[in-house]
Amino acid sequence: xxxxxxxxxxxxxxxxxxxxxxxxxxxxxxxxxxxxxxxxxxxxxxxxxxxxxxxxxxxxxxxxxxxxxxxxxxxxxxxxxxxxxxxxxxxxxxxxxxxxxxxxxxxxxxxxxxxxxxxxxxxxxxxxxxxxxxxxxxxxxxxxxxxxxxxxxxxxxxxxxxxxxxxxxxxxxxxxxxxxxxxxxxxxxxxxxxxxxxxxxxxxxxxxxxxxxxxxxxxxxxxxxxxxxxxxxxxxxxxxxxxxxxxxxxxxxxxxxxxxxxxxxxxxxxxxxxxxxxxxxxxxxxxxxxxxxxxxxxxxxxxxxxxxxxxxxxxxxxxxxxxxxxxxxxxxxxxxxxxxxxxxxxxxxxxxxxxxxxxxxxxxxxxxxxxxxxxxxxxxxxxxxxxxxxxxxxxxxxxxxxxxxxxxxxxxxxxxxxxxxxxxxxxxxxxxxxxxxxxxxxxxxxxxxxxxxxxxxxxxxxxxxxxxxxxxxxxxxxxxxxxxxxxxxxxxxxxxxxxxxxxxxxxxxxxxxxxxxxxxxxxxxxxxxxxxxxxxxxxxxx
Amino acid sequence: xxxxxxxxxxxxxxxxxxxxxxxxxxxxxxxxxxxxxxxxxxxxxxxxxxxxxxxxxxxxxxxxxxxxxxxxxxxxxxxxxxxxxxxxxxxxxxxxxxxxxxxxxxxxxxxxxxxxxxxxxxxxxxxxxxxxxxxxxxxxxxxxxxxxxxxxxxxxxxxxxxxxxxxxxxxxxxxxxxxxxxxxxxxxxxxxxxxxxxxxxxxxxxxxxxxxxxxxxxxxxxxxxxxxxxxxxxxxxxxxxxxxxxxxxxxxxxxxxxxxxxxxxxxxxxxxxxxxxxxxxxxxxxxxxxxxxxxxxxxxxxxxxxxxxxxxxxxxxxxxxxxxxxxxxxxxx
Ligand code: HEM
Ligand code: SF4
Ligand code: SF4
Numbered sequence: 115x116x117x118x119x120x121x122x123x124x125x126x127x128x129x130x131x132x133x134x135x136x137x138x139x140x141x142x143x144x145x146x147x148x149x150x151x152x153x154x155x156x157x158x159x160x161x162x163x164x165x166x167x168x169x170x171x172x173x174x175x176x177x178x179x180x181x182x183x184x185x186x187x188x189x190x191x192x193x194x195x196x197x198x199x200x201x202x203x204x205x206x207x208x209x210x211x212x213x214x215x216x217x218x219x220x221x222x223x224x225x226x227x228x229x230x231x232x233x234x235x236x237x238x239x240x241x242x243x244x245x246x247x248x249x250x251x252x253x254x255x256x257x258x259x260x261x262x263x264x265x266x267x268x269x270x271x272x273x274x275x276x277x278x279x280x281x282x283x284x285x286x287x288x289x290x291x292x293x294x295x296x297x298x299x300x301x302x303x304x305x306x307x308x309x310x311x312x313x314x315x316x317x318x319x320x321x322x323x324x325x326x327x328x329x330x331x332x333x334x335x336x337x338x339x340x341x342x343x344x345x346x347x348x349x350x351x352x353x354x355x356x357x358x359x360x361x362x363x364x365x366x367x368x369x370x371x372x373x374x375x376x377x378x379x380x381x382x383x384x385x386x387x388x389x390x391x392x393x394x395x396x397x398x399x400x401x402x403x404x405x406x407x408x409x410x411x412x413x414x415x416x417x418x419x420x421x422x423x424x425x426x427x428x429x430x431x432x433x434x435x436x437x438x439x440x441x442x443x444x445x446x447x448x449x450x451x452x453x454x455x456x457x458x459x460x461x462x463x464x465x466x467x468x469x470x471x472x473x474x475x476x477x478x479x480x481x482x483x484x485x486x487x488x489x490x491x492x493x494x495x496x497x498x499x500x501x502x503x504x505x506x507x508x509x510x511x512x513x514x515x516x517x518x519x520x521x522x523x524x525x526x527x528x529x530x531x532x533x534x535x536x537x538x539x540x541x542x543x544x545x546x547x548x549x550x551x552x553x554x555x556x557x558x559x560x561x562x563x564x565x566x567x568x569x570x571x572x573x574x575x576x577x578x579x580x581x582x583x584x585x586x587x588x589x590x591x592x593x594x595x596x597x598x599x600x601x602x603x604x605x606x607x608x609x610x611x612x613x614x615x616x617x618x619x620x621x622x623x624x625x626x627x628x629x630x631x632x633x634x635x636x637x638x639x640x641x642x643x644x645x646x647x648x649x650x651x652x653x654x655x656x
Numbered sequence: 657x658x659x660x661x662x663x664x665x666x667x668x669x670x671x672x673x674x675x676x677x678x679x680x681x682x683x684x685x686x687x688x689x690x691x692x693x694x695x696x697x698x699x700x701x702x703x704x705x706x707x708x709x710x711x712x713x714x715x716x717x718x719x720x721x722x723x724x725x726x727x728x729x730x731x732x733x734x735x736x737x738x739x740x741x742x743x744x745x746x747x748x749x750x751x752x753x754x755x756x757x758x759x760x761x762x763x764x765x766x767x768x769x770x771x772x773x774x775x776x777x778x779x780x781x782x783x784x785x786x787x788x789x790x791x792x793x794x795x796x797x798x799x800x801x802x803x804x805x806x807x808x809x810x811x812x813x814x815x816x817x818x819x820x821x822x823x824x825x826x827x828x829x830x831x832x833x834x835x836x837x838x839x840x841x842x843x844x845x846x847x848x849x850x851x852x853x854x855x856x857x858x859x860x861x862x863x864x865x866x867x868x869x870x871x872x873x874x875x876x877x878x879x880x881x882x883x884x885x886x887x888x889x890x891x892x893x894x895x896x897x898x899x900x901x902x903x904x905x906x907x908x909x910x911x912x913x914x915x916x917x918x919x920x921x922x923x924x925x926x927x928x929x930x931x932x933x934x935x936x937x938x939x940x941x942x943x944x945x946x947x948x949x950x951x952x953x954x955x956x957x958x959x960x961x962x963x964x965x966x967x968x969x970x971x972x973x974x975x976x977x978x979x980x981x982x983x984x985x986x987x988x989x
Contacts, residue, residue, distance in 0.1 A: 126770070126774040128770055129770075130768065130769070130770065130853075130854065131853040131854075132853055132854060132856075132857035133857075136857075138857065138858065163964070195715075196715065197715070197716060197718060197959060198715065198716070198717075198718060199712055199715035199716060199717045199940065199942055200717070200721065200941075200942050200943070202711070202712060202715050203712050203715075203937050203940055203941060203942075206708070206712075206931075206933055206937060207931060207933055207934040207937035207938070207941075208931060208934075209863075209931045209932075209934055210855070210858055210859060210860065210863050210931070211762075211784060211788070211855075212784075212852065212854055212855040212858060213761075213762055213765050213784060215854045215855070215858070216766075216767065216768040216854065217766075217768075222768055222770075222776060227854070227857050227858070230854060230858065232858055233857075233858050236858065247929070248929055249862075249929050249930070256661075256664070256861050257860075257861070257862065258860040258861070258862065281723055284723045284943055285723055285725055285761065285764065286761055286762075286764050286765060287761060288755070288759055288761050288762045288788070288934075288938070289761075289934055289937060289938045289941050289944070290723055290755075290761065290941040290942075290943035290944035291941070291943075292721070292723060292943045295721070295943075322966050323966060323974075324975075325971065331975060331978050332975050332978045332979045332982050332984060333978045333979075333981050333982040335982075336982040336983070336984065337982075358984055359984045359985055360985070361985070401979070401982075401984060402968050402971050402972075415718070415719075415961075416961055416963050419961070419963050420963045420964065420965055420966075423963070423965040423966075424965075424966070424968075427965075427967065427968060428968065431968055450950060450951055451719060451720055451721055451950050452719055452950075454950060454951065454954045454955065455718070455719055455720065455950065455954065455955045455956065455957050455960070456957070456960065458954050459954050473731070475730075476952070477728070477729055477730045477743070477951055477952060478951045478952070479951070479952050479953070480950075480951060480952055480953050480954045481950070481951040481954075483951070488730050488731060491731060491734075492731055495731070495733055520724070521723055521724055521725070522721075522723075522724060523724055523728055523948070524724035524725075524726060524727050524728030524736075524737070524741040524948060525728060525730070526726070526727045526728075527727050527734045527735075528730060528731070528734065531734070544778075546766055546778040547778075549726075550724065550725040550726060550740070551764075575774075575776070576768075576776055579774070579775060579776045582775075583775075
């Protein structure tokens with residue numbers, strides 16, 4: 115772990131009692147190391163035709179802003195006030211009731227009052243008042259208005275990159291004010307003057323040109339899929355086939371790229387592939403649309419559209435009938451709430467019908483993209499899969515709802531249905547921390563980088579704390595989730611806060627339990643760990 | 657900072673009261689307060705309010721972004737939450753109704769505390785919800801009750817409502833429940849802006865101003881009703897004269913009424929410039945008033961921008977050799 119991270123004991127010295135003597139209208143003086151991400155490399159800005167590519171870092175005094183940066187931002191605000199009702203409305207109607215204040219994981223983990231969603235939004239709102247409202251123009255700071263100065267801009271950068279766009283605050287707000295929406299606009303504005311972070315821009319640039327976040331080129335992509343095929347053969351004795359860029363398949367399957375280069379994501383990949391083989395799905399994956407994730411969501415609506423474009427384009431080129439999407443949180447926010455609007459209509463596709471069960475996915479009539487958990491839950495419910503949940507007996511499982519499927523979709527029961535059928539031991543975390551009230555992993559929205567480790571661990575505290583609760587009560591040792599960012603960052607958070615809890619995908623659990631035709635007896639799970647000895651007594655159900 | 661902000665807000669409200677009180681006793685000012693101010697306030701309110709609402713309503717909603725707070729509609733055997741995650745227009749209306757009538761989202765409120773362990777504990781915290789709901793419903797009742805000054809004859813439903821409100825006959829004249837409730841609710845809302853460190857930290861002058869103004873309004877109302885009784889016949893005459901655009905107020909009406917009236921006018925004129933616009937805005941919030949049906953029905957973005965894309969052909973051109981080496985099919989050899 116990097117030297118910026120204090121120990122857990124140091125880190126929990128937090129109070130939720132902001133000192134009344136300080137005035138939040140004053141911008142913070144210093145950006146504290148370990149709580150921000152490094153700047154985007156010039157080459158990545160160039161790749162995306164973004165303004166002001168240069169060498170700079172947030173800890174330097176001079177950010178090398180363009181001379182007319184203030185005008186650029188204010189014009190940008192003006193334009194976005196006209197384009198987004200959400201922005202204008204959320205600037206106008208907050209009553210500062212504070213209902214959202216202690217709902218943000220970053221506030222709970224840091225106690226920094228500017229991490230209260232309402233104040234995060236006020237950082238922008240104060241500037242809005244100053245330049246766009248009568249009261250603010252007339253009365254300045256007495257109306258809670260402030261000038262757009264360099265320290266204010268730095269503060270924007272600091273706090274709008276301490277928001278994971280998780281939308282938890284918006285669940286509790288009486289008007290549904292979604293601070294994530296304000297963060298998204300703020301980041302668009304910061305992009306206009308070249309203030310961006312590399313952890314967002316590099317994946318964006320890679321994804322645009324090569325097709326996935328790490329910039330893995332076609333031949334390496336094929337290699338990792340072949341490795342998965344080999345591993346499945348070792349495990350089950352079955353040699354499966356994984357079609358890539360195949361014309362005329364019925365289904366195009368799109369997954370987050372981490373599934374084929376990350377761990378523990380990889381075991382989820384094995385799960386998908388075993389499932390597709392077992393049901394004889396007529397599908398293909400694509401080396402061009404090889405990324406379901408979309409870091410454009412964390413940069414600007416235009417970049418989101420640029421990256422998302424590939425999915426429908428590839429579906430059309432390959433002549434598939436419908437789309438299936440893997441386990442990934444923010445990917446599903448985009449697929450559910452943006453894709454059809456941005457790059458549709460998908461009138462060249464057909465309404466998805468499960469070739470096995472015949473279920474017509476009416477809920478995807480227009481977009482024609484089905485979530486893998488919807489697809490699998492249906493298979494299980496209709497009795498089309500043979501499952502042996504005892505092959506997951508080494509796991510005492512709890513489920514982490516990822517922010518986006520929970521609050522930008524409502525995919526809550528489908529993954530749970532799969533877990534209940536594939537695991538004997540499933541325990542829910544406390545109610546305030548799951549489903550629509552779920553807590554973020556603390557590293558989403560492009561913040562999952564090493565230099566930001568302190569803030570990430572802070573943000574992960576509420577989630578980890580709930581895991582600890584079920585660990586102590588039920589001996590939970592597996593945190594299941596359906597998100598690639600979770601799988602990448604929760605292991606670090608678990609190690610830090612709740613050692614002894616592994617992180618895995620729902621389709622990893624499925625892969626363990628799935629009894630495949632003609633398979634040899636399994637001695638290990640997908641992680642090559644020996645299976646738990648079968649016990650005599652009946653399994654414990656949650 | 658906060659005590660200073662609260663202090664100034666308080667003084668501003670006292671200033672309004674003082675101006676009204678002494679204005680009422682000054683021959684030159686009295687007609688201004690009674691004959692001109694109400695119209696001016698109403699015009700500012702109507703113009704400002706419509707301007708803002710229309711500006712919101714005309715701003716596009718490029719994306720369908722409901723915050724989903726329950727199970728989506730997907731497979732037939734999974735029970736969908738029709739209100740917290742509506743998939744139809746009707747459902748979205750239901751969700752809005754729950755928000756507007758019951759403050760559904762505020763009802764979820766909890767309070768987080770960091771205990772030994774460390775353990776974060778979340779406890780139910782319904783007081784904000786209760787106070788906000790009590791305040792708003794009382795306000796609605798009180799506003800409606802005021803119609804009796806403007807209507808002749810007073811309609812039956814209004815009398816019925818007032819009778820219900822005055823169900824507990826405490827002293828004569830009957831005590832309206834809503835008077836007590838709104839006062840206590842406002843007091844709570846104000847108190848938490850002082851006591852709750854988080855809310856105190858974030859509160860602005862405007863937050864205190866709105867509460868002091870409302871408290872002033874309520875207190876002068878209560879005082880007129882229960883202690884320094886004003887001549888209600890004369891007040892009704894005045895209210896009716898306003899409605900026919902020939903305002904006239906009798907010399908018998910005491911200055912206290914002028915203070916009450918001026919508070920009302922200031923409140924009306926203040927609404928369009930303040931957070932109190934939430935009363936119109938709540939209905940337009942795209943995270944609440946849209947159905948979560950973006951996979952069922954295409955949502956249109958009126959300004960959907962053209963963007964530069966990286967096409968398959970360009971990709972294939974760039975990686976042709978590697979694609980070939982990997983054994984993948986090529987469009988162009
Ligand atoms: C329909 C949905 C509404 C919701 C959810 C709502 C919610 C709230 C909340 C939470 C507060 C803040 C209390 C505080 O200070 O902490 C508030 C204040 C206020 N609301 Fe509403 N309100 C609604 C509608 C209305 C309507 C229709 C009116 C007008 C008649 C109104 C007038 C006020 C006023 C005057 C305040 C000021 C009191 C204060 O600042 O606290 N509200 N509202
Ligand atoms: S809950 Fe909503 S209205 Fe209340 S302070 Fe937060 S954003 Fe503002
Ligand atoms: S969206 Fe999430 S991270 Fe951002 S302010 Fe709201 S609760 Fe905090």
